[in-house]
Amino acid sequence: MNTTRRFLLCACGAAGLTASMPAALQARTALPSISMAEHERCMRLAIAEARGNPMYPFGAVIVRPSASGGAGETMARGVNDARENPILHGEIACMNDYLRRHGNKGWADMVLYTTGEPCSMCMSALVWAGIGGVVFASSVEGILAAGIDQIRITTRQVAEASPFYSGLLLGGVLAAETDKMFLERKR
Ligand SMILES: [Zn+2]
Numbered sequence: 001m002n003t004t005r006r007f008l009l010c011a012c013g014a015a016g017l018t019a020s021m022p023a024a025l026q027a028r029t030a031l032p033s034i035s036m037a038e039h040e041r042c043m044r045l046a047i048a049e050a051r052g053n054p055m056y057p058f059g060a061v062i063v064r065p066s067a068s069g070g071a072g073e074t075m076a077r078g079v080n081d082a083r084e085n086p087i088l089h090g091e092i093a094c095m096n097d098y099l100r101r102h103g104n105k106g107w108a109d110m111v112l113y114t115t116g117e118p119c120s121m122c123m124s125a126l127v128w129a130g131i132g133g134v135v136f137a138s139s140v141e142g143i144l145a146a147g148i149d150q151i152r153i154t155t156r157q158v159a160e161a162s163p164f165y166s167g168l169l170l171g172g173v174l175a176a177e178t179d180k181m182f183l184e185r186k187r
Pocket residue numbers: 089090091118119120121122123
């Protein structure tokens with residue numbers, strides 16, 4: 001793999017991430033260093049958004065990480081609204097909210113947190129935006145295991161097919177919680 005890329009995808013649980021990932025994160029990303037506790041705090045915000053759609057609990061927030069290592073600033077939020085519009089996945093809804101509030105700028109300084117691994121549509125949109133980082137909880141496999149249709153293309157595959165993109169990519173944050181949320185969703 002090209003060593004300038006910053007793929008830090010990890011299928012392990014949050015405990016494993018805490019033990020093994022932060023040093024790599026800090027060494028390889030242009031974003032401020034982000035602790036695993038902060039990743040988990042932000043993921044809980046995404047989970048809170050997801051509660052807005054009990055059948056398809058895909059929620060997302062966009063956070064500007066703090067340069068001083070404290071809590072980042074929540075810049076935008078969104079939840080899956082595909083019943084209204086088929087492209088309004090949580091990530092797209094969140095990107096639209098960001099655009100409304102902040103305009104089409106500043107993406108490289110932002111990290112999107114989402115309860116489910118972005119689909120190929122959403123990950124492509126995030127790549128085109130040039131977002132600084134994408135952090136997700138449940139993987140494509142975890143989403144499929146909950147009986148939700150999902151295109152079998154991973155975020156990593158989309159990123160690797162986009163040589164102009166070098167954002168942070170991290171998976172599995174609070175996945176145990178979101179896997180359970182997807183399994184127990186309203187049907
Ligand atoms: Zn999507």
